[in-house]
Amino acid sequence: MKELLQLLKENARRSNAELAVILGRDEATVAAQIKELENTGVIRGYSVIVDEELADKDEVSAYIELKVTPQPDCGFDELARMISGFESVESVTLMSGGYDLGITITGTGLRDIASFVAQRLATIKGVLSTRTHFVLKRYKEKGILIQDEGNDERGVYL
């Protein structure tokens, strides 16, 4: 299963037939294993890794650190769920260390993100402070390089 997941992480568009060959299993087994991973919620979805710079030059991304007050009974979960509900929010994680929630967000410009932080996030009850970092350049995401791979430095010497 781990090997299958790894292959899917590298490229989720591989066909079951191809996965079967690479893994040395039959296609039906692979199909069943993927189904199981989906049904048990291990696989939450399939997405695509985009070089945003090429896709849309105007898009801006930011990483926001949030300090919050944990709520009685539900701790951080309720707030995290609420923030996850915003469409422009791409990821929400609970962090150890100097802040509580880490959020990534994408908007159409600096102003767009500024207003989201000021009007949507900062106003949520329980949010104590926010700290916004703008993404300048992406190099790698989910194990995939967001830049041309370097040349193969290996030569043929014999």
Added chain:
Amino acid sequence: MNYQQRMSQRAQAIAPSPIRRFFDMAENMEGVISLGVGEPDFRTPWTIRSAAINTLERQAIFYGANSGLLQLRQEISRFMERKYQLSYCPENELLVTIGGSEAVDLTFRTLINPGDEVLITEPCFVCYAPLVSMADGVPVSLPTKEENEFRLTAAELKEKITPKTKLLVLSYPNNPTGAIMRREDYEEITALLRDTDIFVLSDEIYSEMTYGTKHVSIAGFEGMRERTIVVNGFSKTFAMTGWRLGWMAAPPEIIAEARKIHQYGIMCAPMVSQRAAIEALKHCESDCADMIAEYDRRRRFLLERFSQMGLRCFPAQGAFYLFPSIESSGMDSESFCEQLLQEERVAVVPGSAFGACGKNNIRISYAYSLKHLAEAADRMEHFLSKHHK
């Protein structure tokens, strides 16, 4: 100066490497995708590199013992015992060399007298025959057959043995075919060798790269240890090609002679590499397992693609090469490779570069990412659809 007249006749008689020619051609073309490289695409595991950095930071890099660091030889000895049930004494039966290549060269120079015949099992890596010639030996081709999955049979061997035969060169898992020798194959051959005084050079540089089976060393068979020189190294197993480190394992009498040549010609293998290699042998089992699992995935992927495109290929279980037959194209391997490069910009090595018996095959290296292999396979399929007879 009339160089030609004044320089060594033997050196001048050596032909340039047949693999190179293709890649000189490929280098001047745009958009070429290669399946030609004969070294791992993985980086040396970090723990090994880190050991080298520590060595550079904390230690003076002096010359070391001619035979190699004793601690490294002890680790090599344990490795050979653990992996292949071969027992070699670190003190006098192991010599650390500059890659497996130096160990091969040393073996020839240690054993060969002028006119001695050396049987070279083909297809094989290109270094053996030239090095035998430089040692005044006579290289004798010992071709193997695709129908036998390029394993050496006793009948083939027997046919080539003469009173002048000094040494048999075996390299399994094999470059370029990916072939391996099974226990039963060695049973046959060793039965034949046991009654002779022929030596065996067993180049086992790809020993850790076997798929679905474990490597067997000829040195472990009855009567073989005394006549066998086992060559191995760090390049392939630990993705350490540029570190230039290998070893030879042989009876003390042979090592003693080889060490003299090594001492005068080389002094000692690079010390930074030796320190790093200790780390490799001690702590990199799981890194190696990961690399091997990945090679195996690629191997299966390519075998399936070849079968889909009608390219006949025996299911090689070793090294990181496949050796498909291109007979169905009606071309010989040289022209096949040249046209494949011109028309589809895929660089592979003609099988004939590794011996005449490879003339109907091409060598495919899968020391490349699956993504890279998929693209190359698509191009090959397109090429074959145009050229199928």
